Amino acid sequence: MMQDLREKTKWIMIVVAVAFVALMVFEWGMDISGGSAGAETGAVGQVDGRSVTYQAYMEVYQNLYQRAQQQEGGQLSQEQIRQIEDMAWEQVVNQALLQRELERRGIRVSNAEILQAARFMPHPELAQNELFQTNGQFDLSKYQQFLSSPAANDELLQQLELYYREVLPQAKLMRQVTAGLYVTDAEMWQSYRDRNETTTVNYVTLDVARLVPGEVTITDAEIRSYYNANRETFRRPATARLTVGHLPKGATAADTTASLERAREVRAEIIGGADFTEIARRESADPGSAAQGGDLGRFGRGQMVPAFEQVAFSVPVGEVSEPVQTPFGFHLIQVQERSEGEVQARHILIPVQRSEEAEDQLYARADSLEQVAERAGVERAARVVGGQVIEGVVASTADHFVPEVGSVLEAVEWARDEMREGTAAGATSPLFETPEAFYVARMEAFSPAGEIPLAEATPQIRRQLTLEKKREQARVIGQQMVAEVRGGKPLQQAASERGLQVQSTGPFTRAGLNPALGQANAAVGSAFGVPIGQVSDVVGTTAGLFIIAPTERTEADRAAFEAQKDQQRGMETMRAQQEHIARWIQSLRNQAEIVDRRAEILQRRI
Incomplete structure:
Protein backbone atom coordinates (compact mmCIF):
# COMPACT_ATOMS: atom_id res chain seq x y z
CA MET A 1 0.00 0.00 0.00
CA MET A 2 2.85 2.41 0.79
CA GLN A 3 4.11 2.27 -2.80
CA ASP A 4 0.62 3.07 -4.00
CA LEU A 5 0.40 5.94 -1.56
CA ARG A 6 3.70 7.44 -2.70
CA GLU A 7 2.67 7.25 -6.35
CA LYS A 8 -0.67 8.92 -5.72
CA THR A 9 0.42 11.52 -3.18
CA LYS A 10 0.91 14.18 -5.86
CA TRP A 11 -2.70 13.74 -6.94
CA ILE A 12 -3.90 14.00 -3.35
CA MET A 13 -1.88 17.21 -3.01
CA ILE A 14 -3.50 18.63 -6.14
CA VAL A 15 -6.97 17.82 -4.79
CA VAL A 16 -6.24 19.49 -1.45
CA ALA A 17 -4.61 22.52 -3.05
CA VAL A 18 -7.53 23.08 -5.42
CA ALA A 19 -10.04 22.62 -2.62
CA PHE A 20 -8.09 25.00 -0.38
CA VAL A 21 -8.03 27.72 -3.03
CA ALA A 22 -11.74 27.14 -3.63
CA LEU A 23 -12.37 27.41 0.10
CA MET A 24 -10.51 30.69 0.47
CA VAL A 25 -12.04 32.25 -2.61
CA PHE A 26 -15.37 30.52 -3.00
CA GLU A 27 -16.17 30.12 0.70
CA TRP A 28 -14.21 32.87 2.39
CA GLY A 29 -13.38 35.36 -0.36
CA MET A 30 -9.57 35.61 -0.31
CA ASP A 31 -8.43 39.22 -0.58
CA ILE A 32 -11.89 40.50 0.25
CA SER A 33 -10.41 43.01 2.66
CA GLY A 34 -8.44 44.71 -0.10
CA GLY A 35 -4.72 45.30 0.40
CA SER A 36 -2.30 45.57 -2.47
CA ALA A 37 -4.59 43.65 -4.81
CA GLY A 38 -7.16 46.40 -4.45
CA ALA A 39 -4.71 49.00 -5.69
CA GLU A 40 -3.85 46.91 -8.72
CA THR A 41 -7.28 45.68 -9.76
CA GLY A 42 -9.79 48.07 -8.22
CA ALA A 43 -12.72 47.40 -5.90
CA VAL A 44 -16.16 46.36 -7.08
CA GLY A 45 -17.70 47.41 -3.79
CA GLN A 46 -17.33 47.82 -0.06
CA VAL A 47 -18.61 46.11 3.06
CA ASP A 48 -18.46 48.36 6.11
CA GLY A 49 -15.60 50.29 4.56
CA ARG A 50 -13.61 47.22 3.51
CA SER A 51 -12.99 46.84 -0.19
CA VAL A 52 -14.27 43.88 -2.15
CA THR A 53 -11.63 43.51 -4.82
CA TYR A 54 -12.25 42.80 -8.46
CA GLN A 55 -10.00 39.76 -8.17
CA ALA A 56 -11.93 38.26 -5.24
CA TYR A 57 -15.26 38.84 -6.95
CA MET A 58 -14.11 37.37 -10.27
CA GLU A 59 -12.64 34.28 -8.60
CA VAL A 60 -16.04 33.48 -7.08
CA TYR A 61 -17.85 34.39 -10.30
CA GLN A 62 -15.64 32.13 -12.42
CA ASN A 63 -16.08 29.27 -9.98
CA LEU A 64 -19.87 29.58 -10.13
CA TYR A 65 -19.82 30.06 -13.90
CA GLN A 66 -17.80 26.89 -14.45
CA ARG A 67 -20.09 24.88 -12.20
CA ALA A 68 -23.15 26.16 -14.05
CA GLN A 69 -21.59 25.32 -17.40
CA GLN A 70 -20.90 21.78 -16.25
CA GLN A 71 -24.48 21.36 -15.03
CA GLU A 72 -26.03 22.86 -18.17
CA GLY A 73 -23.60 21.11 -20.47
CA GLY A 74 -23.07 24.12 -22.69
CA GLN A 75 -23.44 27.84 -23.18
CA LEU A 76 -25.30 29.90 -20.58
CA SER A 77 -27.97 32.47 -21.39
CA GLN A 78 -27.61 36.12 -20.51
CA GLU A 79 -30.15 35.75 -17.73
CA GLN A 80 -28.23 32.83 -16.22
CA ILE A 81 -25.02 34.85 -16.37
CA ARG A 82 -26.76 37.76 -14.64
CA GLN A 83 -27.95 35.41 -11.90
CA ILE A 84 -24.42 34.06 -11.44
CA GLU A 85 -23.07 37.61 -11.18
CA ASP A 86 -25.54 38.37 -8.40
CA MET A 87 -24.82 35.08 -6.64
CA ALA A 88 -21.09 35.83 -6.70
CA TRP A 89 -21.71 39.26 -5.20
CA GLU A 90 -23.93 37.79 -2.48
CA GLN A 91 -21.25 35.28 -1.57
CA VAL A 92 -18.33 37.70 -1.33
CA VAL A 93 -20.43 40.08 0.77
CA ASN A 94 -21.51 37.27 3.10
CA GLN A 95 -17.96 36.05 3.52
CA ALA A 96 -16.71 39.55 4.26
CA LEU A 97 -19.34 39.80 6.99
CA LEU A 98 -18.35 36.41 8.40
CA GLN A 99 -14.69 37.39 8.42
CA ARG A 100 -15.57 40.53 10.34
CA GLU A 101 -17.48 38.43 12.87
CA LEU A 102 -14.52 36.09 13.32
CA GLU A 103 -12.33 39.07 14.10
CA ARG A 104 -14.89 40.74 16.37
CA ARG A 105 -15.38 37.58 18.42
CA GLY A 106 -11.66 36.82 18.49
CA ILE A 107 -12.15 33.28 17.22
CA ARG A 108 -8.86 31.40 16.82
CA VAL A 109 -7.74 27.79 16.60
CA SER A 110 -4.84 26.12 18.37
CA ASN A 111 -2.28 23.75 16.92
CA ALA A 112 -3.77 20.97 19.01
CA GLU A 113 -7.20 21.58 17.49
CA ILE A 114 -5.73 21.47 13.99
CA LEU A 115 -3.93 18.21 14.72
CA GLN A 116 -7.08 16.66 16.15
CA ALA A 117 -9.15 17.74 13.15
CA ALA A 118 -6.56 16.50 10.66
CA ARG A 119 -6.57 13.06 12.31
CA PHE A 120 -10.30 12.60 12.78
CA MET A 121 -12.01 15.03 10.34
CA PRO A 122 -10.57 14.30 6.88
CA HIS A 123 -10.96 16.76 4.05
CA PRO A 124 -14.18 15.78 2.17
CA GLU A 125 -12.25 15.06 -1.03
CA LEU A 126 -9.86 12.77 0.83
CA ALA A 127 -12.71 11.00 2.59
CA GLN A 128 -14.03 9.94 -0.82
CA ASN A 129 -10.62 8.92 -2.20
CA GLU A 130 -10.51 5.22 -3.05
CA LEU A 131 -7.18 4.86 -1.23
CA PHE A 132 -8.90 5.42 2.08
CA GLN A 133 -11.95 3.21 1.58
CA THR A 134 -12.79 -0.34 2.49
CA ASN A 135 -15.83 -1.94 0.86
CA GLY A 136 -16.95 1.44 -0.38
CA GLN A 137 -16.80 3.08 3.07
CA PHE A 138 -14.25 5.54 4.45
CA ASP A 139 -11.62 3.70 6.53
CA LEU A 140 -10.21 5.99 9.22
CA SER A 141 -7.31 3.64 9.96
CA LYS A 142 -6.10 3.79 6.34
CA TYR A 143 -6.31 7.56 6.38
CA GLN A 144 -4.42 7.88 9.67
CA GLN A 145 -1.80 5.41 8.43
CA PHE A 146 -1.29 7.63 5.41
CA LEU A 147 -0.86 10.77 7.56
CA SER A 148 1.88 9.12 9.59
CA SER A 149 3.68 7.71 6.54
CA PRO A 150 6.47 9.31 4.47
CA ALA A 151 3.94 9.65 1.63
CA ALA A 152 2.37 12.57 3.51
CA ASN A 153 5.18 15.01 2.81
CA ASP A 154 5.64 18.47 4.29
CA GLU A 155 4.00 20.27 1.38
CA LEU A 156 0.80 18.25 1.68
CA LEU A 157 0.69 18.64 5.46
CA GLN A 158 1.15 22.40 5.13
CA GLN A 159 -1.76 22.58 2.72
CA LEU A 160 -3.91 20.58 5.11
CA GLU A 161 -2.91 22.87 7.96
CA LEU A 162 -3.93 25.95 5.99
CA TYR A 163 -7.23 24.28 5.12
CA TYR A 164 -8.05 23.56 8.76
CA ARG A 165 -7.01 27.05 9.84
CA GLU A 166 -9.76 28.34 7.58
CA VAL A 167 -12.41 25.69 8.22
CA LEU A 168 -12.22 25.37 12.00
CA PRO A 169 -12.89 29.04 12.80
CA GLN A 170 -15.95 28.86 10.57
CA ALA A 171 -17.17 25.79 12.44
CA LYS A 172 -16.60 27.54 15.80
CA LEU A 173 -18.49 30.61 14.61
CA MET A 174 -21.44 28.52 13.45
CA ARG A 175 -21.51 26.67 16.80
CA GLN A 176 -21.60 29.98 18.65
CA VAL A 177 -24.38 31.32 16.44
CA THR A 178 -26.54 28.20 16.87
CA ALA A 179 -25.74 27.58 20.54
CA GLY A 180 -28.88 27.01 22.57
CA LEU A 181 -30.98 25.80 19.65
CA TYR A 182 -32.98 22.77 20.69
CA VAL A 183 -35.88 21.02 19.05
CA THR A 184 -38.31 19.83 21.72
CA ASP A 185 -40.18 16.55 21.67
CA ALA A 186 -43.43 18.48 21.27
CA GLU A 187 -42.10 20.27 18.17
CA MET A 188 -40.89 17.00 16.66
CA TRP A 189 -44.18 15.26 17.41
CA GLN A 190 -46.07 18.04 15.63
CA SER A 191 -43.70 17.86 12.66
CA TYR A 192 -44.12 14.06 12.55
CA ARG A 193 -47.90 14.42 12.70
CA ASP A 194 -47.82 17.00 9.88
CA ARG A 195 -46.01 14.51 7.65
CA ASN A 196 -47.86 11.34 8.63
CA GLU A 197 -51.42 12.08 9.69
CA THR A 217 -72.07 48.28 -8.79
CA ILE A 218 -68.56 49.72 -8.60
CA THR A 219 -68.36 53.50 -8.19
CA ASP A 220 -65.65 55.81 -9.48
CA ALA A 221 -64.91 56.78 -5.88
CA GLU A 222 -64.27 53.13 -4.96
CA ILE A 223 -61.93 52.75 -7.93
CA ARG A 224 -59.98 55.88 -7.05
CA ARG A 231 -50.41 52.74 -5.74
CA GLU A 232 -47.24 50.66 -5.46
CA THR A 233 -48.94 47.76 -7.23
CA PHE A 234 -49.61 49.95 -10.24
CA ARG A 235 -46.00 50.42 -11.20
CA ARG A 236 -45.36 48.77 -14.54
CA PRO A 237 -42.02 47.17 -15.40
CA ALA A 238 -40.69 47.47 -18.93
CA THR A 239 -43.08 45.31 -20.94
CA ALA A 240 -43.00 43.91 -24.47
CA ARG A 241 -45.65 42.22 -26.58
CA LEU A 242 -43.99 39.62 -28.78
CA THR A 243 -44.59 36.94 -31.35
CA VAL A 244 -42.24 34.10 -30.48
CA GLY A 245 -41.04 31.33 -32.76
CA HIS A 246 -39.31 28.59 -30.76
CA LEU A 247 -37.53 25.31 -31.24
CA PRO A 248 -37.74 23.03 -28.19
CA LYS A 249 -34.48 21.51 -26.96
CA GLY A 250 -36.07 18.41 -25.51
CA ALA A 251 -34.68 14.97 -26.18
CA THR A 252 -36.03 12.89 -29.06
CA ALA A 253 -37.99 9.66 -28.74
CA ALA A 254 -34.81 7.78 -29.64
CA ASP A 255 -32.94 9.55 -26.83
CA THR A 256 -35.67 8.57 -24.35
CA THR A 257 -35.49 4.95 -25.48
CA ALA A 258 -31.71 4.93 -25.13
CA SER A 259 -31.91 6.30 -21.57
CA LEU A 260 -34.56 3.72 -20.65
CA GLU A 261 -32.33 0.93 -21.95
CA ARG A 262 -29.39 2.31 -19.96
CA ALA A 263 -31.54 2.38 -16.82
CA ARG A 264 -32.49 -1.25 -17.41
CA GLU A 265 -28.84 -2.18 -17.86
CA VAL A 266 -27.91 -0.47 -14.58
CA ARG A 267 -30.77 -2.24 -12.79
CA ALA A 268 -29.61 -5.59 -14.14
CA GLU A 269 -26.11 -4.84 -12.90
CA ILE A 270 -27.38 -4.19 -9.37
CA ILE A 271 -29.64 -7.25 -9.36
CA GLY A 272 -26.62 -9.24 -10.52
CA GLY A 273 -24.79 -8.33 -7.31
CA ALA A 274 -23.23 -4.91 -7.90
CA ASP A 275 -23.22 -2.48 -4.97
CA PHE A 276 -26.07 0.05 -5.22
CA THR A 277 -24.03 2.78 -3.52
CA GLU A 278 -21.10 2.47 -5.89
CA ILE A 279 -23.34 2.31 -8.95
CA ALA A 280 -25.20 5.42 -7.78
CA ARG A 281 -21.95 7.35 -7.38
CA ARG A 282 -20.92 6.27 -10.87
CA GLU A 283 -24.18 6.62 -12.77
CA SER A 284 -26.63 8.92 -11.00
CA ALA A 285 -27.19 12.40 -12.42
CA ASP A 286 -28.80 13.67 -9.20
CA PRO A 287 -26.22 16.13 -7.80
CA GLY A 288 -27.90 16.14 -4.40
CA SER A 289 -27.69 12.42 -3.71
CA ALA A 290 -25.16 10.77 -6.06
CA ALA A 291 -22.16 11.39 -3.78
CA GLN A 292 -24.13 9.79 -0.91
CA GLY A 293 -24.78 6.65 -2.92
CA GLY A 294 -28.22 7.85 -3.98
CA ASP A 295 -29.45 8.30 -0.39
CA LEU A 296 -32.57 10.50 -0.19
CA GLY A 297 -33.12 10.15 3.55
CA ARG A 298 -36.69 9.97 4.84
CA PHE A 299 -39.61 11.65 3.11
CA GLY A 300 -43.38 11.62 3.31
CA ARG A 301 -46.24 11.87 0.86
CA GLY A 302 -46.41 15.04 -1.18
CA GLN A 303 -42.65 15.64 -1.12
CA MET A 304 -41.77 13.90 -4.40
CA VAL A 305 -43.24 14.10 -7.89
CA PRO A 306 -46.32 11.80 -8.19
CA ALA A 307 -44.76 9.03 -10.31
CA PHE A 308 -41.78 8.75 -7.97
CA GLU A 309 -43.97 8.82 -4.86
CA GLN A 310 -46.32 6.13 -6.16
CA VAL A 311 -43.47 3.68 -6.62
CA ALA A 312 -41.69 4.67 -3.40
CA PHE A 313 -44.83 3.82 -1.41
CA SER A 314 -45.60 0.58 -3.26
CA VAL A 315 -42.39 -1.20 -4.32
CA PRO A 316 -41.41 -4.00 -1.89
CA VAL A 317 -38.80 -2.94 0.67
CA GLY A 318 -35.30 -3.86 -0.48
CA GLU A 319 -36.19 -4.41 -4.13
CA VAL A 320 -34.87 -2.22 -6.93
CA SER A 321 -37.78 -0.84 -8.92
CA GLU A 322 -38.17 -0.96 -12.65
CA PRO A 323 -37.18 2.36 -14.27
CA VAL A 324 -39.62 5.10 -13.25
CA GLN A 325 -39.97 8.04 -15.62
CA THR A 326 -40.38 11.58 -14.26
CA PRO A 327 -39.58 14.98 -15.80
CA PHE A 328 -36.01 14.48 -14.52
CA GLY A 329 -35.35 11.18 -16.32
CA PHE A 330 -35.55 7.52 -15.29
CA HIS A 331 -35.18 6.54 -11.64
CA LEU A 332 -34.21 3.23 -10.07
CA ILE A 333 -35.70 3.32 -6.57
CA GLN A 334 -34.81 1.14 -3.63
CA VAL A 335 -36.85 1.58 -0.44
CA GLN A 336 -34.83 0.67 2.64
CA GLU A 337 -37.51 1.31 5.27
CA ARG A 338 -41.17 2.18 5.17
CA SER A 339 -43.36 3.29 8.06
CA GLU A 340 -46.80 4.81 8.17
CA GLY A 341 -46.78 7.65 5.67
CA GLU A 342 -42.97 7.82 5.39
CA VAL A 343 -40.19 6.00 3.57
CA GLN A 344 -36.41 5.95 3.59
CA ALA A 345 -35.08 5.34 0.11
CA ARG A 346 -32.23 5.79 -2.31
CA HIS A 347 -32.29 6.16 -6.06
CA ILE A 348 -30.24 6.36 -9.23
CA LEU A 349 -31.23 8.98 -11.82
CA ILE A 350 -30.49 8.24 -15.46
CA PRO A 351 -31.19 11.48 -17.34
CA VAL A 352 -32.69 11.66 -20.81
CA GLN A 353 -30.04 13.38 -22.89
CA ARG A 354 -29.75 14.17 -26.57
CA SER A 355 -27.35 12.06 -28.56
CA GLU A 356 -24.44 13.76 -30.34
CA GLU A 357 -26.22 13.33 -33.66
CA ALA A 358 -29.44 14.85 -32.30
CA GLU A 359 -27.44 17.71 -30.78
CA ASP A 360 -25.84 18.53 -34.15
CA GLN A 361 -29.22 18.45 -35.88
CA LEU A 362 -30.75 20.71 -33.23
CA TYR A 363 -28.05 23.37 -33.59
CA ALA A 364 -28.35 23.26 -37.37
CA ARG A 365 -32.11 23.83 -37.11
CA ALA A 366 -31.50 26.68 -34.63
CA ASP A 367 -29.20 28.39 -37.14
CA SER A 368 -31.89 28.02 -39.78
CA LEU A 369 -34.51 29.45 -37.42
CA GLU A 370 -32.52 32.67 -37.10
CA GLN A 371 -31.62 32.95 -40.77
CA VAL A 372 -35.14 32.31 -42.11
CA ALA A 373 -36.73 34.60 -39.48
CA GLU A 374 -34.51 37.47 -40.56
CA ARG A 375 -35.39 36.89 -44.20
CA ALA A 376 -39.00 35.71 -44.16
CA GLY A 377 -40.45 36.29 -40.69
CA VAL A 378 -40.94 34.42 -37.45
CA GLU A 379 -43.92 32.31 -38.52
CA ARG A 380 -42.30 30.97 -41.68
CA ALA A 381 -39.03 30.27 -39.87
CA ALA A 382 -40.81 28.20 -37.23
CA ARG A 383 -42.62 26.17 -39.91
CA VAL A 384 -39.41 25.53 -41.86
CA VAL A 385 -37.50 24.12 -38.87
CA GLY A 386 -40.46 22.25 -37.36
CA GLY A 387 -40.81 24.67 -34.45
CA GLN A 388 -43.83 26.40 -32.95
CA VAL A 389 -45.21 29.94 -32.84
CA ILE A 390 -46.75 31.68 -29.83
CA GLU A 391 -48.59 34.91 -30.56
CA GLY A 392 -49.48 37.66 -28.11
CA VAL A 393 -46.73 36.91 -25.59
CA VAL A 394 -46.72 39.69 -22.99
CA ALA A 395 -43.48 39.65 -21.00
CA SER A 396 -41.79 42.13 -18.71
CA THR A 397 -38.52 42.53 -16.85
CA ALA A 398 -40.39 41.28 -13.77
CA ASP A 399 -42.41 38.44 -15.32
CA HIS A 400 -40.77 36.85 -18.33
CA PHE A 401 -41.45 33.11 -18.16
CA VAL A 402 -43.18 31.57 -21.18
CA PRO A 403 -44.27 27.89 -21.11
CA GLU A 404 -42.12 25.62 -23.34
CA VAL A 405 -39.68 28.49 -23.94
CA GLY A 406 -38.49 29.53 -20.49
CA SER A 407 -37.34 33.05 -19.71
CA VAL A 408 -37.64 35.56 -22.55
CA LEU A 409 -35.95 38.34 -20.57
CA GLU A 410 -33.31 38.70 -23.29
CA ALA A 411 -36.05 39.41 -25.83
CA VAL A 412 -37.64 42.02 -23.54
CA GLU A 413 -34.29 43.77 -23.10
CA TRP A 414 -33.64 43.54 -26.84
CA ALA A 415 -37.04 45.18 -27.51
CA ARG A 416 -36.23 47.92 -25.00
CA ASP A 417 -32.92 48.65 -26.70
CA GLU A 418 -34.54 48.63 -30.13
CA MET A 419 -37.15 51.17 -29.02
CA ARG A 420 -34.46 53.41 -27.52
CA GLU A 421 -32.72 53.42 -30.88
CA GLY A 422 -35.95 54.35 -32.63
CA THR A 423 -36.66 50.97 -34.24
CA ALA A 424 -40.32 50.56 -35.14
CA ALA A 425 -42.52 47.68 -34.07
CA GLY A 426 -42.18 44.64 -36.33
CA ALA A 427 -38.43 44.18 -35.91
CA THR A 428 -37.14 40.61 -35.59
CA SER A 429 -34.67 39.65 -32.88
CA PRO A 430 -31.51 37.59 -33.20
CA LEU A 431 -31.55 34.00 -31.95
CA PHE A 432 -31.82 33.56 -28.18
CA GLU A 433 -31.27 30.41 -26.16
CA THR A 434 -32.75 29.19 -22.87
CA PRO A 435 -32.32 25.81 -21.16
CA GLU A 436 -35.67 24.82 -22.72
CA ALA A 437 -35.51 26.16 -26.28
CA PHE A 438 -34.00 28.31 -29.00
CA TYR A 439 -36.24 31.19 -30.01
CA VAL A 440 -36.59 34.35 -32.07
CA ALA A 441 -39.10 37.12 -31.41
CA ARG A 442 -40.89 39.83 -33.33
CA MET A 443 -41.58 43.00 -31.36
CA GLU A 444 -45.24 43.96 -31.65
CA ALA A 445 -45.22 46.70 -28.99
CA PHE A 446 -43.16 47.96 -26.07
CA SER A 447 -44.06 49.97 -22.94
CA PRO A 448 -41.30 51.50 -20.78
CA ALA A 449 -41.26 51.13 -17.02
CA GLY A 450 -43.35 53.60 -15.01
CA GLU A 451 -46.54 54.17 -13.08
CA ILE A 452 -49.76 52.97 -14.68
CA PRO A 453 -52.19 55.94 -14.82
CA LEU A 454 -55.58 55.62 -13.18
CA ALA A 455 -57.42 55.56 -16.51
CA GLU A 555 -53.70 9.45 13.37
CA ALA A 556 -49.92 9.32 13.63
CA ASP A 557 -48.41 6.26 15.30
CA ARG A 558 -46.81 7.39 18.56
CA ALA A 559 -44.71 4.22 18.86
CA ALA A 560 -43.35 4.68 15.34
CA PHE A 561 -42.52 8.28 16.21
CA GLU A 562 -40.60 7.27 19.33
CA ALA A 563 -38.65 4.65 17.34
CA GLN A 564 -37.31 7.23 14.89
CA LYS A 565 -37.21 10.23 17.24
CA ASP A 566 -33.43 10.41 17.59
CA GLN A 567 -32.91 10.39 13.84
CA GLN A 568 -35.63 12.99 13.37
CA ARG A 569 -34.09 15.20 16.05
CA GLY A 570 -30.83 15.27 14.11
CA MET A 571 -32.61 16.26 10.90
CA GLU A 572 -34.88 18.82 12.58
CA THR A 573 -31.96 20.33 14.49
CA MET A 574 -29.93 20.67 11.30
CA ARG A 575 -32.87 22.35 9.57
CA ALA A 576 -33.38 24.71 12.51
CA GLN A 577 -29.68 25.56 12.52
CA GLN A 578 -29.67 26.29 8.80
CA GLU A 579 -32.72 28.54 9.11
CA HIS A 580 -31.21 30.34 12.12
CA ILE A 581 -27.90 30.89 10.34
CA ALA A 582 -29.70 32.25 7.28
CA ARG A 583 -31.64 34.72 9.44
CA TRP A 584 -28.46 35.67 11.31
CA ILE A 585 -26.53 36.37 8.09
CA GLN A 586 -29.45 38.43 6.82
CA SER A 587 -29.37 40.45 10.02
CA LEU A 588 -25.66 41.11 9.46
CA ARG A 589 -26.45 42.32 5.97
CA ASN A 590 -29.23 44.57 7.24
CA GLN A 591 -26.85 46.23 9.72
CA ALA A 592 -23.91 46.52 7.33
CA GLU A 593 -23.11 49.36 4.95
CA ILE A 594 -22.81 47.62 1.60
CA VAL A 595 -21.76 49.51 -1.52
CA ASP A 596 -22.15 47.74 -4.88
CA ARG A 597 -20.05 49.35 -7.62
CA ARG A 598 -20.07 46.44 -10.04
CA ALA A 599 -22.03 48.23 -12.75
CA GLU A 600 -19.47 51.04 -12.80
CA ILE A 601 -16.28 48.96 -12.45
CA LEU A 602 -17.22 46.07 -14.72
CA GLN A 603 -18.53 48.38 -17.44
CA ARG A 604 -15.23 50.26 -17.34
CA ARG A 605 -13.38 47.00 -18.00
CA ILE A 606 -15.44 46.00 -21.05
Missing part, protein backbone atom coordinates in the same frame (compact mmCIF):
# COMPACT_ATOMS: atom_id res chain seq x y z
CA THR A 198 -53.86 12.00 6.78
CA THR A 199 -57.40 13.09 6.14
CA THR A 200 -59.98 12.60 3.43
CA VAL A 201 -62.68 15.22 2.96
CA ASN A 202 -65.77 16.09 1.03
CA TYR A 203 -65.77 19.70 -0.01
CA VAL A 204 -67.86 22.23 -1.87
CA THR A 205 -66.25 24.97 -3.94
CA LEU A 206 -68.39 28.08 -3.81
CA ASP A 207 -68.59 28.98 -7.50
CA VAL A 208 -68.78 32.78 -7.38
CA ALA A 209 -70.00 33.10 -10.97
CA ARG A 210 -72.90 30.69 -10.31
CA LEU A 211 -73.86 31.99 -6.88
CA VAL A 212 -73.60 35.69 -7.73
CA PRO A 213 -74.41 36.12 -11.44
CA GLY A 214 -74.71 39.45 -13.17
CA GLU A 215 -73.07 42.77 -12.44
CA VAL A 216 -72.32 44.53 -9.19
CA SER A 225 -59.78 54.87 -3.39
CA TYR A 226 -58.42 51.43 -4.32
CA TYR A 227 -55.92 52.99 -6.71
CA ASN A 228 -54.61 55.43 -4.08
CA ALA A 229 -54.39 52.73 -1.41
CA ASN A 230 -52.48 50.33 -3.69
CA GLU A 456 -55.39 52.58 -17.69
CA ALA A 457 -55.63 50.81 -14.33
CA THR A 458 -59.40 51.29 -14.03
CA PRO A 459 -60.49 48.09 -15.88
CA GLN A 460 -58.16 45.97 -13.73
CA ILE A 461 -59.36 47.65 -10.52
CA ARG A 462 -63.00 47.25 -11.55
CA ARG A 463 -62.47 43.49 -12.09
CA GLN A 464 -60.74 43.17 -8.72
CA LEU A 465 -63.43 45.05 -6.81
CA THR A 466 -66.15 43.12 -8.62
CA LEU A 467 -64.52 39.84 -7.60
CA GLU A 468 -64.14 40.96 -3.98
CA LYS A 469 -67.79 42.04 -3.73
CA LYS A 470 -69.01 38.82 -5.35
CA ARG A 471 -66.82 36.73 -3.04
CA GLU A 472 -68.34 38.44 -0.03
CA GLN A 473 -71.85 37.74 -1.31
CA ALA A 474 -70.87 34.12 -2.05
CA ARG A 475 -69.45 33.81 1.47
CA VAL A 476 -72.83 34.88 2.91
CA ILE A 477 -74.60 32.26 0.77
CA GLY A 478 -72.04 29.68 1.86
CA GLN A 479 -72.63 30.41 5.52
CA GLN A 480 -76.36 29.89 4.91
CA MET A 481 -75.49 26.46 3.49
CA VAL A 482 -73.38 25.69 6.57
CA ALA A 483 -76.27 26.63 8.86
CA GLU A 484 -78.63 24.35 6.89
CA VAL A 485 -76.22 21.39 7.07
CA ARG A 486 -75.65 21.91 10.77
CA GLY A 487 -79.42 21.96 11.12
CA GLY A 488 -79.69 18.49 9.57
CA LYS A 489 -79.82 18.99 5.80
CA PRO A 490 -77.38 16.75 3.85
CA LEU A 491 -74.45 18.64 2.33
CA GLN A 492 -75.23 17.13 -1.06
CA GLN A 493 -78.75 18.55 -0.97
CA ALA A 494 -77.65 22.00 0.21
CA ALA A 495 -75.10 22.14 -2.58
CA SER A 496 -77.31 20.83 -5.40
CA GLU A 497 -80.08 23.31 -4.52
CA ARG A 498 -77.61 26.03 -5.47
CA GLY A 499 -76.18 24.32 -8.53
CA LEU A 500 -73.00 23.25 -6.74
CA GLN A 501 -71.29 19.87 -6.42
CA VAL A 502 -69.82 17.94 -3.52
CA GLN A 503 -66.38 16.58 -4.38
CA SER A 504 -63.90 14.44 -2.50
CA THR A 505 -60.13 14.64 -2.10
CA GLY A 506 -57.55 12.71 -0.12
CA PRO A 507 -55.97 11.15 1.73
CA PHE A 508 -53.45 13.96 2.17
CA THR A 509 -51.18 15.27 4.92
CA ARG A 510 -50.83 18.71 6.47
CA ALA A 511 -47.36 19.11 4.95
CA GLY A 512 -48.23 17.89 1.47
CA LEU A 513 -49.72 19.81 -1.44
CA ASN A 514 -53.35 19.00 -2.14
CA PRO A 515 -54.27 19.76 -5.77
CA ALA A 516 -57.80 20.88 -4.83
CA LEU A 517 -57.28 22.80 -1.59
CA GLY A 518 -53.65 23.89 -1.79
CA GLN A 519 -51.08 23.74 0.99
CA ALA A 520 -50.72 25.14 4.53
CA ASN A 521 -53.86 27.28 4.35
CA ALA A 522 -57.20 27.67 6.11
CA ALA A 523 -58.82 24.91 4.03
CA VAL A 524 -56.16 22.38 5.00
CA GLY A 525 -56.42 23.52 8.62
CA SER A 526 -60.17 22.89 8.57
CA ALA A 527 -59.64 19.50 6.93
CA PHE A 528 -57.68 18.41 10.01
CA GLY A 529 -59.40 20.55 12.64
CA VAL A 530 -63.11 19.96 11.99
CA PRO A 531 -64.48 16.77 13.62
CA ILE A 532 -65.48 13.88 11.37
CA GLY A 533 -69.10 14.20 10.30
CA GLN A 534 -69.28 17.97 10.78
CA VAL A 535 -68.76 20.86 8.36
CA SER A 536 -66.49 23.87 8.54
CA ASP A 537 -67.45 27.49 8.22
CA VAL A 538 -66.71 28.99 4.81
CA VAL A 539 -62.92 29.12 4.48
CA GLY A 540 -61.09 31.26 1.95
CA THR A 541 -57.79 30.62 0.21
CA THR A 542 -56.13 32.13 -2.83
CA ALA A 543 -57.84 29.35 -4.83
CA GLY A 544 -61.38 30.25 -3.73
CA LEU A 545 -64.03 29.69 -1.05
CA PHE A 546 -64.71 26.21 0.37
CA ILE A 547 -66.90 24.30 2.79
CA ILE A 548 -65.00 21.34 4.21
CA ALA A 549 -66.54 18.12 5.59
CA PRO A 550 -63.93 15.58 6.82
CA THR A 551 -64.94 11.95 6.23
CA GLU A 552 -61.90 9.95 7.33
CA ARG A 553 -58.72 10.58 9.29
CA THR A 554 -55.68 8.51 10.29
